[in-house]
Amino acid sequence: MQALRRMQQSFLGHLLGRPSDAVDYIQSTPEASAAQRLGIYASGYRLRLKEALETDYERLHAYLGDDLFDQLMDAYIDRFPSHATSLRDYSRHMDVLLRETLPFSGIPVLRELERIERAFNHSFDAADAAPLDPACLESLPPEAWPGMRLELHASLSVLDCAFNSFPIWRALSRDEVPPEVAHEPSTWVVWRKDLVSLYRSLPPDEADALAVARDGGDFSALCEALLAHHAEQEVPVQAVTLLRTWIDEQMVVGLA
Amino acid sequence: MTRPFLGFGLGLRTDHYDYVETHRPDVDWFEILSENYMVPGGKPLAHLDRIRADYPMVMHGVSLSIGSTDPLNTDYLAALKALAERVEPEWISDHLCWTSVDHTNSHDLLPLPYNEATIAHIAARIRQVQDLLGRRILIENLSSYVTYHESEMSEWEFLDEIARRADCLILLDINNIFVSAHNHHFDPMDYIEGVSVERVMQFHLAGHSYSGQMIIDTHDHPICDPVWALYEKALRRFGAVSTMIERDDNIPAFPELRAELAIAERIAADTLAPEQLETRAGRMRGVA
Ligand SMILES: [Fe+2]
Numbered sequence: 162m163q164a165l166r167r168m169q170q171s172f173l174g175h176l177l178g179r180p181s182d183a184v185d186y187i188q189s190t191p192e193a194s195a196a197q198r199l200g201i202y203a204s205g206y207r208l209r210l211k212e213a214l215e216t217d218y219e220r221l222h223a224y225l226g227d228d229l230f231d232q233l234m235d236a237y238i239d240r241f242p243s244h245a246t247s248l249r250d251y252s253r254h255m256d257v258l259l260r261e262t263l264p265f266s267g268i269p270v271l272r273e274l275e276r277i278e279r280a281f282n283h284s285f286d287a288a289d290a291a292p293l294d295p296a297c298l299e300s301l302p303p304e305a306w307p308g309m310r311l312e313l314h315a316s317l318s319v320l321d322c323a324f325n326s327f328p329i330w331r332a333l334s335r336d337e338v339p340p341e342v343a344h345e346p347s348t349w350v351v352w353r354k355d356l357v358s359l360y361r362s363l364p365p366d367e368a369d370a371l372a373v374a375r376d377g378g379d380f381s382a383l384c385e386a387l388l389a390h391h392a393e394q395e396v397p398v399q400a401v402t403l404l405r406t407w408i409d410e411q412m413v414v415g416l417a
Numbered sequence: 418m419t420r421p422f423l424g425f426g427l428g429l430r431t432d433h434y435d436y437v438e439t440h441r442p443d444v445d446w447f448e449i450l451s452e453n454y455m456v457p458g459g460k461p462l463a464h465l466d467r468i469r470a471d472y473p474m475v476m477h478g479v480s481l482s483i484g485s486t487d488p489l490n491t492d493y494l495a496a497l498k499a500l501a502e503r504v505e506p507e508w509i510s511d512h513l514c515w516t517s518v519d520h521t522n523s524h525d526l527l528p529l530p531y532n533e534a535t536i537a538h539i540a541a542r543i544r545q546v547q548d549l550l551g552r553r554i555l556i557e558n559l560s561s562y563v564t565y566h567e568s569e570m571s572e573w574e575f576l577d578e579i580a581r582r583a584d585c586l587i588l589l590d591i592n593n594i595f596v597s598a599h600n601h602h603f604d605p606m607d608y609i610e611g612v613s614v615e616r617v618m619q620f621h622l623a624g625h626s627y628s629g630q631m632i633i634d635t636h637d638h639p640i641c642d643p644v645w646a647l648y649e650k651a652l653r654r655f656g657a658v659s660t661m662i663e664r665d666d667n668i669p670a671f672p673e674l675r676a677e678l679a680i681a682e683r684i685a686a687d688t689l690a691p692e693q694l695e696t697r698a699g700r701m702r703g704v705a
Contacts, residue, residue: 289458
């Protein structure tokens with residue numbers, strides 16, 4: 162068992178590109194040396210991880226182009242050996258790499274594009290839940306409203322952007338030339354409705370209100386957030402209108 | 418022979434979800450890649466449930482890492498068991514390999530040294546897995562590119578002895594036998610004849626690629642003639658064994674894969690007696 166363990170550590174070390182005596186465990190034959198035979202596994206290892214990263218970050222890939230994205234993948238693979246059981250989770254530290262590694266860390270729009278792709282990947286297979294029946298609101302007694310909290314669909318993400326990252330993402334998704342990067346503070350929501358991932362921008366009042374709901378704030382906190390945008394007497398109507406919109410769009414799965 | 422015979426199946430691939438749901442093609446069963454459905458929700462599970470309603474399924478995994486010297490991954494096993502409760506598969510399989518050590522994953526099916534210490538280690542772990550899942554599992558032979566100095570027996574002796582000691586079943590990959598026979602210079606018939614008939618529950622068929630002097634198990638081509646010939650010989654030895662084609666890259670339209678599966682049906686019909694090919698669903702396969 163100890164011998165097997167040492168061999169496995171050595172073999173894996175070889176795949177990770179670390180100093181390793183793996184070659185000493187392997188037989189050479191006339192048509193392929195031990196090093197060549199191990200090389201099949203080493204190149205396969207990198208190829209598989211790259212496939213996983215390419216699958217998760219198609220738009221980032223399109224934005225950076227093949228060479229820079231390849232450089233990004235190599236840096237990622239060198240820094241992050243996989244501790245995930247499934248390749249689906251391998252790319253989860255991409256935000257760290259983009260924040261800390263040059264030249265990528267000098268291009269802040271990349272971090273926003275990464276968050277957008279991650280939000281879509283998350284929305285694709287986040288937990289299922291039946292959307293809230295709009296009739297639930299009618300049966301809610303008046304005294305329950307202020308303390309009511311919304312349970313949002315697990316697929317939902319609210320994204321604050323400093324740049325025009327969504328228009329860039331959208332152009333890349335359509336194989337179009339993306340617009341120049343511009344400062345364009347905006348908030349977006351990504352979620353899944355009827356198994357399809359959707360997104361839209363949020364006007365400032367809705368962005369604040371949805372952020373409150375996402376963070377577990379109750380209906381009175383949500384109304385308070387709307388006070389910054391609307392006259393006090395309009396706030397209840399605005400709040401209920403937003404709530405009905407979210408329910409119609411299947412963003413809400415329960416009330417608590 | 419009391420072995421259940423499912424007939425002729427294909428690997429379920431995302432590219433084919435819509436085709437399968439729309440046309441309900443004439444395929445006896447599907448094999449799913451377990452890890453693809455170990456997700457919280459969304460489309461993968463929705464498609465899985467819909468297709469499962471119409472077809473028998475088996476679950477095939479790549480992450481059990483039965484040969485690793487790390488402890489068994491209990492989170493993975495719990496997820497596998499939960500998926501099995503949803504799918505109610507005919508059986509569950511994984512590979513006779515290791516994939517990870519020190520909790521670092523190669524995401525590859527890495528070969529093992531064929532010796533007594535490895536046999537004892539793996540047989541005990543398979544028993545643990547079977548106890549946990551409450552059922553026997555199938556282990557599959559690999560394509561491999563290295564031979565260890567520490568190996569003391571042939572791959573088939575290793576596979577067969579583990580299956581005997583663990584009391585588990587075998588998924589025999591005919592293409593992998595062909596690939597490894599080429600890469601390690603053994604006669605594939607020695608392999609076929611060295612595996613216990615009663616343990617083999619399923620066959621895999623697949624295509625491969627050449628890389629210099631070595632054959633790589635790429636699952637990106639149609640099955641080649643020597644592998645079909647080996648399949649016929651395997652049928653002669655093992656009888657009717659549930660057969661499926663694995664295609665993971667360069668995936669053609671569904672009807673093209675279905676046509677390739679018809680070759681397997683024809684070979685089986687030419688090799689075995691009609692009553693041997695009666696599936697549990699009562700269908701005579703490979704008979705016009
Ligand atoms: Fe296989």
